[in-house]
Amino acid sequence: MAAALAAATGIAIAPSFYLVAVTLIASAVLLRWLPETLGTDLAEAGQPKKSVV
Numbered sequence: 001m002a003a004a005l006a007a008a009t010g011i012a013i014a015p016s017f018y019l020v021a022v023t024l025i026a027s028a029v030l031l032r033w034l035p036e037t038l039g040t041d042l043a044e045a046g047q048p049k050k051s052v053v
Helices: 002-009 014-033
Strands: none
């Protein structure tokens, strides 16, 4: 992929532009859908709630 991109554009560092673009898109997606964990007990996170019967 990197060699084809560099050959098609004629720019030797074109693969790095592709890598930066993918990183920016992935970071934006993560920031949008990754839940905030500030103040959350991470040891208890993901554990089912205990019901009182």
